[in-house]
Amino acid sequence: MPNFKNLVTALFILTCTFIFAQQKEYREAKIDSLTFINTRKQLENVNTSLFEKRLFSKDSIRIPFGFLTPKDNQTGKKFPLIITFHNSTRIGNDNEKQLEPLAKIWLRDEIYANYQCYVVAPQFNKRSSNYVPTNDNHLTSKPSNEVSALLTLIENLQKEYPNIDKNRIYLIGYSMGASTAQNLLSLKPNKFAALVSVAAVPDFSNLKKIENKNIWLIHGDQDDENPYDGSVVFFDKLAKSKNLTFTTVRNLNHNTILSPFLTTDEIPQWLFAKEK
DSSP states (O other), X not given: OOOOTTSSGGGSOSOEEEETTTTEEEEEOOOOHHXXXXXXXXXXXXXXXXXXXXXXXXXTXXXXXXXXXXXXXXXXXXXXXXXXXXXXXXXXXXXXXXXXXXXXXXXXXXXXXXXXXEEEEEOOSSOSEEEEEOTTSOEEEEEOHHHHHHHHHHHHHHHHOTTEEEEEEEEEEETHHHHHXXXXXXXXXXXXXXXXXXXXXXXXXXXXXXXXXXXXXXXXXXXTTTTHHHHHHHHHHTTTOTTEEEEEEETOXXXXXXXXXXXXXXXXXXXXXXOO
8 A cells, every 4th residue: 555645745735714713714726737647546556455345235226335444443442434425437336436536545554554444435326416406596416215225234334343433423425425425414414423525516405404513515616517606505504503614625626626635634534533
């Protein structure tokens, strides 16, 4: 597993501004094409064999998923559970493509050693979230039937692995996967301790119940694929929440927004500090 410590850090977090009790944050980033390619290439070359290939079935639903166990899976020790969701380019049933960068960061040497957890990476054979217009001309995301079925998968894993910490079950996703993560939080708010949502089309369906949840929105202000203003609206609707952080990364678009977060431990560190 390669060491990523110095690849992009110097290009990121050039400026930060916090307002509203550090809930709203602006960062400057410049990701040149070579850095972008090298970052992705290094993660693409990570050995994913530690992810066990499994299949979840419920009625007519079949969801292949990768499953990663902690490095030191000691009896009696509690570990968080991460559910990471893929974007629409990873749709399929090969149980491999869904291991995109947000799934692979947990395999980096320093993350695997220092942020030990269970990781579930489900793969959907069709869109897990669909985008529909709202009455005020924005987009919102609606989950597929497979998304709610994942609640049963999580329950099954908790029974199989009693050392999963029920107070530290986390959701993370990029693009369609971020929308799906928001969908699942909205379906069962009390199940999850925190959510990291990168470049999502938001879910406005259950705002009252999620207003105090630990949520980190990340979006590039140049994103016109999953429009940046969707996250702005989502934040504004939940702006009274002290547990909501919205990071706007200037100069990054839909394709480049992940790059600065793949070579640091910022996402694992933020998640691991959260509990229900």
